[in-house]
Amino acid sequence: MNSKKISQDTVVYFINYVLLTVFLIIVLYPIIYIISCSFSSGDALMSGKVRLLPVDPTLQSYRAVFKYSSIWVGYKNSIIYAFVGTVISMVLTLFAAYPLSRSDFRGKKIFMVLILFTMMFSGGLIPNYLLIKNLHLLNTMWAVVLPGAVSAYNIIVARTFFDNTIPKELQEAAEMDGCSDFKFFLMVVIPLSAPIIAVLSLWVIVGLWNSYFVPMIYLDSQEKYPLQLVLRRILLLSQINLNQTNIDPEMIRRNQYLGEMLKYGTIIVSTLPLMIVYPFVQKYFVKGVMIGSVKG
Numbered sequence: 001m002n003s004k005k006i007s008q009d010t011v012v013y014f015i016n017y018v019l020l021t022v023f024l025i026i027v028l029y030p031i032i033y034i035i036s037c038s039f040s041s042g043d044a045l046m047s048g049k050v051r052l053l054p055v056d057p058t059l060q061s062y063r064a065v066f067k068y069s070s071i072w073v074g075y076k077n078s079i080i081y082a083f084v085g086t087v088i089s090m091v092l093t094l095f096a097a098y099p100l101s102r103s104d105f106r107g108k109k110i111f112m113v114l115i116l117f118t119m120m121f122s123g124g125l126i127p128n129y130l131l132i133k134n135l136h137l138l139n140t141m142w143a144v145v146l147p148g149a150v151s152a153y154n155i156i157v158a159r160t161f162f163d164n165t166i167p168k169e170l171q172e173a174a175e176m177d178g179c180s181d182f183k184f185f186l187m188v189v190i191p192l193s194a195p196i197i198a199v200l201s202l203w204v205i206v207g208l209w210n211s212y213f214v215p216m217i218y219l220d221s222q223e224k225y226p227l228q229l230v231l232r233r234i235l236l237l238s239q240i241n242l243n244q245t246n247i248d249p250e251m252i253r254r255n256q257y258l259g260e261m262l263k264y265g266t267i268i269v270s271t272l273p274l275m276i277v278y279p280f281v282q283k284y285f286v287k288g289v290m291i292g293s294v295k296g
Helices: 002-038 042-046 060-066 070-101 108-120 125-134 141-145 152-165 168-176 181-192 194-209 213-218 227-237 249-291
Strands: none
Touching: 002 249, 042 249, 060 249, 070 108, 070 141, 070 152, 070 181, 070 194, 070 227, 108 152, 125 213, 141 213, 152 194, 168 181, 181 194, 194 249, 213 227, 227 249
16 A cells, blocks of 8 residues: 555656756746857857757847946836836835734725726826826936835735734734834834735845836936836947938848847846846745735
């Protein structure tokens, strides 16, 4: 009986390992392919020779990307937008979510209805633009940071985390010791909420770092462009209008090669910071998502 059970467990484990290996390959191959393309020559990219490993290895794509001084300006702006936006978002989200998790907070159902309403309905692009314009936020950092500073979904996730993690007995004990609600929130709740803070911060950072449409709508000055808009401008500058006459065919070929290399080089340049940050918050990610998941 025991040997039969062990045999069944072995089969189940083997199937799990095979499936996990297949999923790992499916996930890793596109990443490896992009990295290999970024280190391959333009001729290899245009001819489709790259399959897994770099072909004719070269750093020309990265040299082409980093020769533009504006890319460092974009990096600086994206870091500032991501940092300031994450801090503002976390402060507002946590201060909104914690009272909603308290059973003694009157009117929390009304507030939750209002928050859920914003998830289903919005004013649209034109009213948002007019609002930003009337607030004199156009072409400023705040036009990128403030409109999406509070997410209804993040508030619900954080509220659920507080509700499931912070015991009411701990709150009652703090009140008996004369601890105010605000002090209890800062000294007890926040230190115990590292997993959900890490998860929500990662979500906000990724959103701000990859933000493209909002800066394009609200920012006019190239000195304030985030990295994504700078990379878009670099890619556009590398293209030639083929409808023009008297264009050297060799120049067309070189620019096509350069455009292909820039495409993959910019992908790595734009995603590398997030790939560096993720391992530091990964240990909190699963715990925070599972505890803070929305329950019916």
